[in-house]
Amino acid sequence: MSTEEPSPEVYESGRGMDAHNAAMREIRSRRDETYDPREPTRVWLDEDNTPDGTRRSLTIILNTGGCRWARAGGCTMCGYVAESVEGGSVSHEDLMTQVEKCLDHEADDADDPAPLVKIYTSGSFLDEREVPAETRAAIGETFGDRERIVVESLPDFVDADKLADFTGQGLATDVAVGLETATDRVRHDCVNKYFDFADFEAACAEARAADAGVKAYLLMKPPFLSEPEAVADMKSSVRRCAAVEGCHTVSMNPCNVQRYTMVEDLFHDGGYRAPWLWSVADVLESTTDTDAIVVSDPVGHGSDRGAHNCGDCDDDVQTAIKDFDLRQDPSVFEQVSCDCELTWEAVMERETSYGMPLAR
């Protein structure tokens, strides 16, 4: 962990970063939408697998002005920066208005409050320049009657004092860290995210010291990797994360093609294909022996921009994955099969980064 003040500037090293940032700034500049700071980016109700079992969940994506790293350029696959307000920060009052709207949504659509609350910001909830300490404490209080809370953050900002706003309420607390991959080289050069696996390990230790846990978010198939390289990267990453004390859950998610991203540029010119759902199933199936909950939530499955197979079997495989998320039982994948497995096997055997994609 860096001893310097956490800021995007601490990442200002590495030969690829300037190039990636320059490209991403140009790509993002094509976008001209703005967003209302009093509206959350998104909110929905779902079910999640937690260390204490399956729980109903309220997921909130707060609009906090977005990721400061993304303003410098940011991650090659991330389009969420665009879901930000113009000009930067969102005030405490506006953030609390967003939370109120999320509670209204929950009250409208659910009989009871969800035991699990997950708060994402497309940045770092624990970064006080995104979410002021005052707001963090108020949100801790707001959800103090729930069972568990998950907040998203870069590892730099994980700090026992900040987490006390939640643990002090008696909440089981997890930090969701967008690690993307355990392979530093892939995280730096393909994702353009500038922290190291060692920083993740340090964040896990810090969380543990605060009696909190960590949920690692992994990204399957960032740009520049072939399908077999991407699968190998995920298999090793899941194992490395699960081996870190304090990291009790790994959410391994296939990259999807978001608007105004470098991935979209590659996709548009025929240089990127979102991963196969068979690849997701393969990673989940082969890592069931690890000491962590491993889940995946493919976004936009079955579409060209999301993880997909041939079009015939996408829904079935997606259903199996969601089923696996809740039960962690690899036999769910024995229930699905399709002719396109033969194609996926050929791609896994033959695809190279200099001759991809071999199949759409």
Place this chain on the structure above:
Amino acid sequence: MTDHFEVHARDGAARIGEIRLDTPLRTPGLVGDRLHDAGSEWAAGRETPDGDPDALTLLPHRALPAGTPDSVRETFGGAGNAASADDAPAPDELDVASAVVVAPDTATDHGADAYVLSGGPALVGHAERFVDAVTTVRRAIPDDSALYLAGAATPANVAALVYAGVDLVDADRAHVRGTQGFYLTAEGEYFLEDLEELPCACPACRGGREAFDRRACAEHNVTALETALRTVRARIRDGRLRDYLEGQGRHESFPTSVLRRLDGEYAYVEERTPLFRRESLLAATEDTLRRPEIRRFADRVTSRYVPRFDDRPLLLVPCSATKPYSESQSHAQFHRAIDYRAHTVSMTSPIGVVPQELETTYPAQQYDSVVTGHWSETEYEFIAAVLARYLERADYPRVVSHLPADYRPIVDRALDRLDTVPPVEHTVVDHPTTEDSLASLAGALEGEDRFGKREREHHTVRALADYVFGAGAGDELFCDLRTGSRYPKLRALDAGIEPRPGDDTDDDGAVHLATMVPNYGTLSLTLAGARRWVESDVPTKRVEIDAFVPQGSVLAPGVIDADESIRVGDEVVVDGPEAFAVGRAQVHGRGMVDATRGIVVQVRHSVET
């Protein structure tokens, strides 16, 4: 510097060659399991491998997929192992065959034997980008290095890939398409499920339709690709890959898009196109009109060639199927009526106009067309444009048009473009060879002077010199021209220069400079002719060699420099500290300089200096 790749034969930008491994890998061909990939540095740090003497070693790489932003290309876009530790060996320091991954804008001479152009699958979906990428990379890497396009080849597109300059492909795309239920052939693809009968007799297809599943389909596709590559290699050896590609264009759009775009890259294809071929050139599509050979002929006839007979009537006649024209029945009949009283120029699609002196040149003597009497608008326009350009540079007192009615619009359109039009007379009554027409032709030339054999022969030698060596050569190379022997094997001698010891002279002491080669319509020079060329103001196509005396041939390692204007088949002067020689180029000039193996000049005469 490529120690492990050698080009054996060329047909335009396409080549037959071999990667020199313990068991040679033939190109164009499938790289198969002969590629040892050190791996992508996007995924992990890689070591430069020791290398297998029986495999092409692909050095650690960072491939740039289609759509990679410029700043990222520039930063990560060096050759494969540029991203490795600074002490990683350069490709040419390895003693095994090596390959590096490049993108068009990052390709340069890395000293490798082969170059892998990244992004193949996207390129073969987009002919414009494909042609841009291949021509850019080909210009940036040495001529005698192999170019590998991965994940791209199918039986239907591989001829186009090779035609553009790709040497190596793989069967990955063909195999994967099979697993997706696409049955591939050289004419395109079928949905397997729509096929009642398998249109192939390869081992995978012989088991019958019922047993034929997607695995079998993948196997068939790979065999079909191998078959297509054999066809391509046979076509390159025959110098007829272009005709094959034009034929494939009747089924698939990609081959046509590629050849049309390449025709637009005239400098790239012209540099690689031979001066002549033994084989015939079939003009069966309109795309033939844009072949580099055709355009080069038209360019030379309307820029280098001097119409020395333009003090005579210009006689326009139709072409004949027999080549050269003078050996055809129809032209023999015209000839009797003309009796050397006019300058005969044949009108033809796809060549344009062929003055009688150039009837043996390529492709005037080698083309064959599909004659129906119906002309397309493109043909009319092309030939009219060439005729107009031809006439602008000439000063004929009158034009006699002995052409059938279907040729008339060409003459009319050409004359419309001219500022000053000589008087034109049409002499064909119904058909050019009827008695009436021939009598009308003879009548039109009544009273014109006959020109002699000497004038005819001199003009032919000078016209060929213009055509082969460049503008002005016909006048510059010969001071006091004498001709000997019989047409079409004319000998050109010069009575105006001093013979040197060893020079061949005639009884009058005139020095033998050149001999007409009737098969290809060129002039082959003697040593005296080569010296004359060097001394003249005509730019010499020169190959500079090391200190040795070439016997029979010049091999690539002996070449120090070569003129960039040299084309395959060109006469070249070979010059070095110990020898002076003349011969015929087997490789274009830049290719000679780049090459490290193989014959680059067939030497006809050499002398120690």
